Amino acid sequence: MPNNTINPEDWLTAVDESGFRVTTVQESLIDIFAHSEYPLSAEQAWEIARQSRPKTGRATVYRMVEKLEKLGLIRRLHGYQGCSHFVPTLPELMMLFICLSCGRADYLDSQPLNDLIQQSEHISGHHITDSRLQFFGACADCQQNA
Amino acid sequence: MPNNTINPEDWLTAVDESGFRVTTVQESLIDIFAHSEYPLSAEQAWEIARQSRPKTGRATVYRMVEKLEKLGLIRRLHGYQGCSHFVPTLPELMMLFICLSCGRADYLDSQPLNDLIQQSEHISGHHITDSRLQFFGACADCQQNA
DNA sequence: CGCTTATTGATACTTGGTATCAATAGGGTA
């Protein structure tokens, strides 16, 4: 789905370097998230995981999703169908567009958001440590094929 | 909490004009949301409601919250403590800042966001019909008293 | 003041997510 490169190897390295053991469940889940066309919920990831690894436990998937999110490798989407879907993190592309027609996520360059944060801090006097921006609508493709 | 005026009367009018009956539960809940210092979850609103109206049903509060959200009178917050808290809607102030220290929400002028949307539509080719922006950090007050 | 029906409250239920704990398997060491 993401228009940038995502390398599952790097994710495993990140898990390893954070002091966690690298396990086969992890490899399978990382692969699932890194290669999915669409945002996935833990429940959906579990379904997919069991296709190639039937004994995979539900709790394990939830634990893994939590870990990947904490490591900053995936990010939660706050959407119209709820707030339990995740997409891979692309650090320089923090602005997300979600197509309400096809469901895909598109990553946008975050520089304009950084500028907006600076400006807002200055105007409001608040110290902004994190932000979350999502757009919703019809993607370029879906407009064409409408 | 909001730095602008919120008039519970107007909310009742909106409910009325949308063809719904105006009931005492509604009056009580609208008052609760319109006057709260902090974002409230349905569960919290229920607790408060029962103080002055003990027989208030839980499902009723959930239904009411849903209705108020659909009418655009309150908005869901997507925060660090989950995604089940609501604040009154102030149409021209769509950018929200949430203080991670005191929990209060601050409304920011949405013009810069509108500009950003225009710009993003142009660059990406997507048609943006809705957006959601939240900042997190330490509010001006909490920085002072730290 | 009744009549009609939208709304409510009690209850049961579902869904998304957690806690527990014995069994398994990473991975460091010899």
Place this chain on the structure above:
DNA sequence: TACCCTATTGATACCAAGTATCAATAAGCG
């Protein structure tokens, strides 16, 4: 490579947020 220690897993029970049901209540209209 074999062994050990313990992090991680899977099965299960559990919990909390939210929803469906349905009889009882109360808006609001004539």
